[in-house]
Amino acid sequence: MANHFLVYIIQLLIFSSANFIIIIPTATSAKSEKITHLHFYYHNNIAGPRATAVSINPKIQPVDLRDPASLFGRLTIADDPLTSGPSLENSTVVGSAQGMYGSASQTEMSFAMVFNFALTQGKYKGSSFCLLGRNPIFTNPRELAIVGGTGAFRFSRGYAMLKTYYMDMQTGANTIIEYDVYIRHY
Numbered sequence: 711m712a713n714h715f716l717v718y719i720i721q722l723l724i725f726s727s728a729n730f731i732i733i734i735p736t737a738t739s740a741k742s743e744k745i746t747h748l749h750f751y752y753h754n755n756i757a758g759p760r761a762t763a764v765s766i767n768p769k770i771q772p773v774d775l776r777d778p779a780s781l782f783g784r785l786t787i788a789d790d791p792l793t794s795g796p797s798l799e800n801s802t803v804v805g806s807a808q809g810m811y812g813s814a815s816q817t818e819m820s821f822a823m824v825f826n827f828a829l830t831q832g833k834y835k836g837s838s839f840c841l842l843g844r845n846p847i848f849t850n851p852r853e854l855a856i857v858g859g860t861g862a863f864r865f866s867r868g869y870a871m872l873k874t875y876y877m878d879m880q881t882g883a884n885t886i887i888e889y890d891v892y893i894r895h896y
Contacts (some may be wrong), residue, residue, distance in 0.1 A: 757883035763788035828893040837861030866895040
């Protein structure tokens, strides 16, 4: 009898057009939510012996930063250092940005970005957050979404404000981006 009842409940759940909401109390639901502000610099270098990013489908024609179509479709994988200040040599490395960005526009310099920011120093050492969004690189400031995380940033959400601190306009090979990140988490 109990087995028939269980099958009936499962069928009801599968074939019912009603929406069910099941609330499962967890330890995090008792904690209060807080907002954390993080400030750091992202260093992206696509050339030379200290390259931190590699294009996985380089095009044959040269890239012209004034012509978005010359970059369209390029996908780059990165493991970029994050530092406490704008100088890579004279600042503390506080983490790394690991992920990818692809040129997603034929009419402006804009990247679709998918990154995990892994923190290696300070209060949030060992935690990470996920950044996702459209990055029009010549717009200052610009905003991207925080869509999750691990460790202290489990269940996180928020946004990151980006400003270009430095960009090698001849080659685009070396770029420094200032990040102000606001994360809601428990």
